[in-house]
Amino acid sequence: MTLETTLPLWVLLTSLIPGVLLFFLPERRHGVRTTINISAACAKLALTAVMVRGVYAGRRYETRIPFLADVDILLRADPFALLFVTLSAALWLATTAYAVGYLEGSPHRSRFFGFFSLCVASTMGIALAGNLLTFFVFYEMLTITTYPLVVHRGTIEALRAGDVYLRYTIGGGAVFLAGVVLIYSLLGPLDFVERGALPLAAREHRVALVVAFVLLVGGLAVKAALFPLHRWLPEAMVAPAPVSALLHAVAVVKAGAFGITRVVYDVYGVRLAHELGVMRPLAILAAFTIVYGSVQALTQRDLKRRLAYSTVSQISYIVLGVAIFGTLSTIGGIVHLVHQGLMKVTLFFCAGNLAEELGIHEVSALRGVGRRMPLTMGAFTVGALGMIGVPPVAGWITKWYLGLGAFTAGEPWVVAVLGASALLNAAYFLPLVYDAWFAAPASVWRAPSGRAEVNLWLLVPTLTTAALSLAVGVFAGFDFSPLGWAKLIARREFAE
Template structure:
């Protein structure tokens, strides 16, 4: 059945090869650039769909070649990889549409889309990496490709943000290099295997395994914005809105969270991670991050900063679900990988529309924006309510499974944590909605409308908002993310 054994490689190459072409296009060839962008994004979605079909048919993909003796560059398409690849491929297509609209009159578009494409290639590589060594390669590539996007505006503030981003993520990458080397020396392989590869090591050298856990999870935790490595994320919000969407929903933060999954499930194995006593501290760290991010979000007036702190908080739901070491919580974690992506990308695109269309960048300026931009704000509202956890929206589904998992493992505090966090979500989101819909727009009049929002800006957030509704409402339908998630968890827990 493997009529196309290199399919994972092709999925990687679509955007990797598009990148140099996009770099080389002259600035004024806007239509051609848009065509290539959308074409490649659509091809990628199609290829991923094909891959998903094949994998669900039981086809196993394994692309590898030797880089150093015993050490392979390896791509695989396991169900976990597929979950992330589908997310990034679909959201990339939507973000590309949005970016084309957003940057219509901007400068340096050739460069922007070149790096944009590279960034998605790196994300796909992170998703399909078959061992930690390959993961490391793409993890670093992701850093390099996003840096120019973060500083795209070229202002002093953007440069500062870029520098901080680079320091955090490259330091994280360096620690990951150290961890990968450590794993290679200790275990003699860096392959991702369900159930982990460190059971023997952990039994004999508990301390070594513990140190390795701290190093590896710490390293990927930088991109996952775990406290105390989160500081770069709120600062990086100076980037243009599509880049924020990319950072928060499609690529960077997700790569970190995904890395935590790979490390805990397939390097250590959930049982081993539990046996060396590292899951409880990780859960505690995730809990701290959840509360801390929410508290910080409340105090932010800048919309994108508030959303950024909200991401810090929300992404740690994923970490929490992993660390609870319960299959039910794991379902919640994996589902949240998808759900959070959809919700947050909606909100960032909506925030970008507010800034572009009305010049509104602060929560205090949001009075009456609902009437001015109903479509955008409806999408934002749906995402915000989902984030708070209103049933039956996407956020509710994740939180439900996480709470179930908490109860399942006897960690009742998780329920309290989730309730508290939902309350905090409500505290920082509801005032935004209230201002948007129920206050008159007197204050916004000071800022003249900048430009009309075209369909390329208006449609993407509405699309993703509909997806938020769908993944919540049809959570139990076959082929829903949740169903796929159950399938993945069954593999990781080796049931």
């Protein structure tokens, strides 16, 4: 039992064990619960940092546990896995802290934080999964552990949203399983391998491979909210703000996008996937989703609903980057996994702050709110500008690389899609920013109860993620920035 063989497991357990403990904790032990939560999140972050340093130095971390006759549960920390692990670990800390403040004084907190931790544990499993079966196990675990979070409030509305959520995701999981079974029955168990796991002989099964691809990606597309499988996401925004933040930035939608990337690069291999001719339809679907999500967002009056449709659009940037052949677009897609996470988590935090402090849910109610909550709206502005792709907030790096990748791959239409999307993003974000800062308030706001504009548990995570969104754009050239890491991943995927 060396560090190399146990570290991935420990990263998983740092949220699994607290999750289990929290269920048994009496409801009123808030202090203990918060301590467990925050220290677990910090521990995970520290372990992740160790692994990041190790992997950068060329070390391998792998936990292999015999499961079925010839299939293992395999947890492995390759660079791509670590990108997602780091994102999840960092944002888990932020969202947990946020949730502590957000749920202050509300019932069922043991249950909430228990499932919250389990949800992150599942995400860790997805990130670290070293083969399709492991991936599937945690993917389903994620579906189930997220449901209680979606319906946490227990209202009819929430339950209905939970229904929709389950119907979509369980269906998606089943389709994905079918794909896994098809691959395993054709080629036996496969571990994820950079540049593709399928042996050369697999090319004979052209049709079967295409079918399996459609099943796998089709199943994953539900969570990634690709059109027309996106409807559950706007419904699920009835969940409490920290859940929405986690759902949109880290856990569920990201799991879908991450899975699609895994399937394309580490199961099929990017070259084979393009030979099969399945990438172009995927690219077109993603491009359509980008525009469609933005157009829908434009018509939403509820702030969180608007943000949800914006996620539909933004997640497809990742899929689009993956679906266009070439190093540059791959970097753009992968790096957006992190960028979108940071920016969207910020936006949802802001939406939560507005709802908590001033009861604002509608986009029309933002007039003059910048004067009452300048820091929150400052963070919101950073997030919104990032979504549009205004430098130096993170989003422009994505746009730059995706655009370059599209030109290099000879797909200039993608740049037109990116441009249209930027305009649409501006059309549905900038009026809000304008209202908040430059319009006169419609009514007198309630004075803040403390010294800060809103509870510090809510404010600090919001400002942190906003600052991070800015920092990863400003310091993109740094080796350990998301961009630097994405370059490392892409280099390995395209190495000859």
